Amino acid sequence: MKRLLSTAAAVTLLAPAAHATEIEVAYAYSSLFDPTFAQITQAFEQAHPDIKVTFRATYENYEDATNTILREAVAGTVPDVSFQALNRQQILVERGIAQPLDPFIAGEEGFETEGYHKAMLDLSRFDGAIYGLPFSVSTPIGFYNMDMLRGAGIDTVPATWDAVIAACKAMTANGQEALYWHWDISGNWMLQAEMWSQGVPMIKDGKLNMDNDAGLKALETAHAIFRDCEMKNTGGGDASKAFAAGELGMFFSSTAYVSFVDRSKLGDWEFVTAPYPGLDGTPQALPAGGNAAMMTSASDDPELRAAAWDFIKFATSGEGAAAVALTTGYVPPNQKANALLMDDFYAQNPNKMTAVDQLPLLSEWFAYPGDNGLAVTQVIHDSLEAILVGDATDMEELRDEMVDEVNALLPR
Known part of the structure; x- marks a missing residue:
């Protein structure tokens, strides 16, 4: 296997920096994604010892995710990063809760070569702006x-x-x-x-x-x-x-x-x-099912927003997408994930190949x-x-x- 996210047994996390920036993250379906986020967060905090990730109570499902964040927006208590269903992004954009990611993307040298192909980015594009990065795609x-x-x-x-x-x-x-x-x-x-x-x-x-x-x-x-x-x-x-x-x-x-x-x-x-x-x-x-990572932070602190972007970018990178493939049955939406998986990953995991074979059928999941x-x-x-x-x-x-x-x- 090529280099991939370290397992819990192999990773020793660095101690959090004394003045670490703390971001709050929320996602749905704990039974599916708890192993995924445990793996991603270990690797992320090792690479970013100055950022501490705290998870909110898991959303029960995607409807709960949307309902919860709509209520939190009224109370001013939204998380910094929220993983929302592909078909529920638009309402967060229309309400001004989701923040456009284009300014962060523009600051990333070579972002277009990092595996985020246009078809996947278009799942989170509204009025020409990108409001989410795809985290998982399913059929x-x-x-x-x-x-x-x-x-x-x-x-x-x-x-x-x-x-x-x-x-x-x-x-x-x-x-x-x-x-x-x-x-x-x-x-x-x-x-x-x-x-x-x-x-x-x-x-x-x-x-x-x-x-x-x-x-x-x-x-x-x-x-x-x-x-x-x-x-x-x-x-x-x-x-x-x-x-x-x-x-x-x-x-x-x-x-x-x-x-x-x-x-x-x-x-x-x-x-x-x-x-x-x-x-x-x-x-x-x-x-097309699945979800995207969205920046929902209400903070004006540029350091906190930069930290939220770092987590979004890491979770949806080739490394993060490979963790999604390994711990769930979702199709990795980032093309670089395949380079991090075993060369014969799908040969050894044929039950995960079914969704890959159905990718040509992907159509809109209507909101x-x-x-x-x-x-x-x-x-x-x-x-x-x-x-x-x-x-x-x-x-x-x-x-x-x-x-x-x-x-x-x-x-x-």
Whole structure:
């Protein structure tokens, strides 16, 4: 392996400088990112003994991250650096909470050669300015317990939702818990995946673009998954633990969970990942998930802001991105990460290669425009939950009600 971030056993941190600059950082999903930030912070503080990093309480999810920082902005208690979902950046830009990074980038000699390629930077570009640096990028994928599938007479990974549902029925008949589709993941991401799979954007001309056949098909697919797979009403976190324990046959969620499953896996069963199922074949597109590092400091102290920039730059550098790849299943958004990984990293970690193979399908993870964006997310969440618990059975009626309610919340 080429030189990479030092492990906890190998690194002895330098003692903090007597007058170290202290920055506060906040991020979401502790179960996914705690190992990542532990590794990054050790290396960062060794390289920057004059900067002390203090972490805020972890955000539960991306909606919590946005809600929390909006409240903190009113109270004047925002962290200096906040890792926010790619689809939630715009509201922080519009509210003046996120600070443009262009002045810092301009002061970095050779920044354009540091692995930050334009396509990734564009994920955080608004009105021509860059407000974040990409930290992690993901796509939805399939997680499979091949022993359970084979036990139900299924030898190959299902490639379409019809095949997934057929596998569910065989596994259920075999007395197994078949599937969890992570419907409640942040930002209605999985429903957006069903729309993009058909090549149809979730938002068009500022409105919810589901009053069409594609929207109906997406909801009908969710209905079939919930009903025909007898899916339990548990959270995605619990489902990931059940999968890692060998108690669940299939799990459809973010590639971010790959390392979690590797670390938590109980028993000697075959774990494989595969591309996200399509409706009639390979998906036409998929939403780009993940988050970006944003400077949200309210301080005018140039020393503190410079320290916050140093942490953002380090966390998203090739070294930081390599740590993301090693400790999660995210795709490194910095091209230099590959030079720091083992030459045969993906050959040795094929379950992490699935998301890399899906990169050509990456499309926008839509944020709902206007001040009611989080409320729109909740309306769609509640509609999916109504399907799951059996309160909604007529998908056309549900679609029409959801479209009307959402569009009433969006800017006119």
